[in-house]
Amino acid sequence: MGIYMIRRGETIGDMTIEPELYKEIRELQQEDARIQKWRNAVEKAGAEPYSKFKIHSDGSLRFGHRWCVPAIEELKNKILTEAHATPYSVHPGGDKLYKDLKKTFWWPNMKKEVAEFVSRCLTCQRVKGEHKRPQGKVQPLEVPEWKWESISMDFIVGLPRTQREMIQEMVEHVQTIRQKMRASQDRQKSYADTRRGDISFKVGEKLRRYLSDPSHVLSPEVIEVDEQLSYLETPKEILDRKVRKTRNSEIALVKVLWSNHNVEEATWETEASMRENYPHLFT
Numbered sequence: 001m002g003i004y005m006i007r008r009g010e011t012i013g014d015m016t017i018e019p020e021l022y023k024e025i026r027e028l029q030q031e032d033a034r035i036q037k038w039r040n041a042v043e044k045a046g047a048e049p050y051s052k053f054k055i056h057s058d059g060s061l062r063f064g065h066r067w068c069v070p071a072i073e074e075l076k077n078k079i080l081t082e083a084h085a086t087p088y089s090v091h092p093g094g095d096k097l098y099k100d101l102k103k104t105f106w107w108p109n110m111k112k113e114v115a116e117f118v119s120r121c122l123t124c125q126r127v128k129g130e131h132k133r134p135q136g137k138v139q140p141l142e143v144p145e146w147k148w149e150s151i152s153m154d155f156i157v158g159l160p161r162t163q164r165e166m167i168q169e170m171v172e173h174v175q176t177i178r179q180k181m182r183a184s185q186d187r188q189k190s191y192a193d194t195r196r197g198d199i200s201f202k203v204g205e206k207l208r209r210y211l212s213d214p215s216h217v218l219s220p221e222v223i224e225v226d227e228q229l230s231y232l233e234t235p236k237e238i239l240d241r242k243v244r245k246t247r248n249s250e251i252a253l254v255k256v257l258w259s260n261h262n263v264e265e266a267t268w269e270t271e272a273s274m275r276e277n278y279p280h281l282f283t
Contacts, residue, residue: 021078043055066102067105069106071107080113091121094118235278237257241254253271254268
């Protein structure tokens with residue numbers, strides 16, 4: 001995590017590599033009054049309730065084997081952001097993020113602060129649905145009264161007449177099938193309804209509360225908004241090229257990365273039109 005630095009011992013064998021973040025934590029521990037209080041207690045005998053604190057060989061204070069993080073919001077947010085919202089992470093939920101971080105770091109009320117940080121993540125609020133118990137009763141589909149009820153068909157004439165006994169037998173089969181379908185639906189509905197419930201709301205109650213965060217607001221300069229509050233999408237780069245063969249011709253296509261879009265949103269355009277409109281991309 002973070003930029004790495006090299007610490008040197010007395011010999012080459014003592015040389016170790018560690019993240020730059022650890023150096024920052026070690027230096028900021030000296031400015032934290034509470035951590036210095038814990039350090040003094042450990043140096044005096046490590047009596048309760050400070051017996052779990054240890055002074056590491058590098059001079060840092062640890063809680064067991066975990067780094068004691070000073071009560072500095074900027075430092076905590078740096079750790080949380082790198083573990084949760086960098087291009088190398090996948091925006092884990094609060095529980096997963098806490099379990100990952102507690103292997104290395106510790107500070108008071110850490111679990112609560114991790115959960116609050118994740119709840120303010122705009123990406124998580126946009127793309128991750130809430131995990132709630134299904135609401136409302138199951139509404140089964142109606143059982144057709146007749147097998148051709150919802151099927152359109154053409155009628156042709158001149159076919160031989162069907163015997164009355166065969167028609168009666170078919171009707172009985174249809175009734176038996178309908179009864180079995182209803183019984184099956186009733187069993188499925190009873191099973192599902194035990195795990196669901198009616199949903200009710202109070203006046204003025206919102207379905208989902210948005211947690212505001214100043215970092216969610218972008219200035220117009222960032223997305224290049226013009227006076228009409230709109231922006232022009234322009235091609236930034238040609239990512240790939242291919243030729244599509246038809247029966248009588250070949251069509252050259254290029255994969256275009258557009259402004260304000262990710263690589264996953266690149267589109268295939270005809271090479272001829274792109275050369276005509278954006279010749280600078282092919283120089």
